[in-house]
Amino acid sequence: MSKDTKTALMDFAEHAARARGFDGFSYADMAEAVGMRKASVHYHFPTKADLSVALMDRYHTDLEHACTQINVNHETGAEQLKALIAVYRAALNHGKTLCLCVSFTASRESLPVEVTHKIGVFRTMLVNWIQVVFELGRQDGTVENVKSAPQEARATLALLEGAHLAARAEESLAVFDRATELLAARCQSFSKS
Amino acid sequence: MSKDTKTALMDFAEHAARARGFDGFSYADMAEAVGMRKASVHYHFPTKADLSVALMDRYHTDLEHACTQINVNHETGAEQLKALIAVYRAALNHGKTLCLCVSFTASRESLPVEVTHKIGVFRTMLVNWIQVVFELGRQDGTVENVKSAPQEARATLALLEGAHLAARAEESLAVFDRATELLAARCQSFSKS
DNA sequence: GTCTATAGAAAGATAGAC
DNA sequence: GTCTATCTTTCTATAGAC
Numbered sequence: 001m002s003k004d005t006k007t008a009l010m011d012f013a014e015h016a017a018r019a020r021g022f023d024g025f026s027y028a029d030m031a032e033a034v035g036m037r038k039a040s041v042h043y044h045f046p047t048k049a050d051l052s053v054a055l056m057d058r059y060h061t062d063l064e065h066a067c068t069q070i071n072v073n074h075e076t077g078a079e080q081l082k083a084l085i086a087v088y089r090a091a092l093n094h095g096k097t098l099c100l101c102v103s104f105t106a107s108r109e110s111l112p113v114e115v116t117h118k119i120g121v122f123r124t125m126l127v128n129w130i131q132v133v134f135e136l137g138r139q140d141g142t143v144e145n146v147k148s149a150p151q152e153a154r155a156t157l158a159l160l161e162g163a164h165l166a167a168r169a170e171e172s173l174a175v176f177d178r179a180t181e182l183l184a185a186r187c188q189s190f191s192k193s
Numbered sequence: 194m195s196k197d198t199k200t201a202l203m204d205f206a207e208h209a210a211r212a213r214g215f216d217g218f219s220y221a222d223m224a225e226a227v228g229m230r231k232a233s234v235h236y237h238f239p240t241k242a243d244l245s246v247a248l249m250d251r252y253h254t255d256l257e258h259a260c261t262q263i264n265v266n267h268e269t270g271a272e273q274l275k276a277l278i279a280v281y282r283a284a285l286n287h288g289k290t291l292c293l294c295v296s297f298t299a300s301r302e303s304l305p306v307e308v309t310h311k312i313g314v315f316r317t318m319l320v321n322w323i324q325v326v327f328e329l330g331r332q333d334g335t336v337e338n339v340k341s342a343p344q345e346a347r348a349t350l351a352l353l354e355g356a357h358l359a360a361r362a363e364e365s366l367a368v369f370d371r372a373t374e375l376l377a378a379r380c381q382s383f384s385k386s
Numbered sequence: 387g388t389c390t391a392t393a394g395a396a397a398g399a400t401a402g403a404c
Numbered sequence: 405g406t407c408t409a410t411c412t413t414t415c416t417a418t419a420g421a422c
Contacts, residue, residue, distance in 0.1 A: 106299035158372040162355025179351035
């Protein structure tokens with residue numbers, strides 16, 4: 001069951017990176033978490049740089065999949081935007097964890113350039129997706145006051161990530177909700193047009 | 194000149210914390226930066242926890258002073274808000290450094306609870322100040338479409354910090370500007386009322 | 387205040403047996 | 405795939421001379 005072991009290692013590493021930063025956990029921690037020895041962890045991920053690449057790849061895939069699911073399950077721009085907010089809200093774990101992208105961005109200097117590049121690709125993917133949501137929201141009239149969709153998309157991602165930080169600073173979901181309240185308020189249940 | 198040495202150590206430590214995270218630099222780095230030995234650094238800051246407290250205290254004082262200066266130098270809500278955006282923009286160093294509050298929030302688990310608490314106090318101070326700016330901007334008519342000043346304040350701090358992260362992710366001032374464009378666009382040079 | 391010297395712990399990583 | 409054993413480096417921190 002080597003794949004399960006690898007998955008278990010990545011699950012722990014992702015959670016640890018999001019809770020304590022990429023420098024905040026060690027191979028010893030990973031080994032203890034899954035019940036093996038340090039040297040065995042190196043069998044699965046020779047270096048910590050390898051681990052960081054694997055984590056970022058999986059994160060990109062997961063989020064892209066989550067976005068696709070939102071498109072499938074929600075019709076209007078407003079509903080899709082609210083669903084994205086909900087995804088970030090859930091990722092907070094009540095203020096205990098950041099999203100991996102924020103965590104990795106803060107720990108940038110400890111990561112291989114390959115991951116820095118992947119962060120850029122990930123952000124571009126997400127901004128583009130959000131932009132389409134705003135365009136839809138403007139067309140179907142469910143998102144209020146949409147001016148420039150590209151600008152809205154950039155600002156929205158910054159707001160969501162900033163709200164993550166804010167919530168973590170005070171370890172409180174309420175802080176996240178307060179920071180995103182105005183954005184959520186622009187989402188109408190039914191078209192006004 | 195012990196005070197100068199202490200200041201030099203703090204200057205380097207703050208820059209390093211903002212560029213590489215609080216776990217991303219060591220006493221050896223500090224010693225080399227100011228031209229002394231590791232043990233001598235411990236004379237000024239016995240533990241790294243002590244150092245983190247000193248950095249956070251100074252940061253709070255500095256930012257509070259910057260806000261006061263904005264109040265002195267800018268009359269309208271819009272001008273004050275634009276000045277705050279400019280402060281955050283300058284702190285980026287072209288995408289190389291985060292503000293200390295964001296850096297410390299990400300490295301939370303490595304810091305003493307005292308600093309965690311000080312981060313909360315700092316954020317409250319800043320949110321309150323931003324709230325007053327929005328109230329002013331609504332009264333003098335220079336900031337467009339102000340709904341709830343407390344909500345605007347929370348969202349603005351989250352947006353500024355998120356824009357910091359975004360800019361750092363791509364090491365680009367332009368990314369910061371794009372993320373804050375919509376906020377800046379709400380600031381009018383002259384009252385519309 | 388700054389130095390040399392050193393302790394003790396923990397980090398990332400590798401070699402080789404099983 | 406996992407183990408024991410070990411290496412090397414780096415980290416925070418302290419003792420004591422100057």
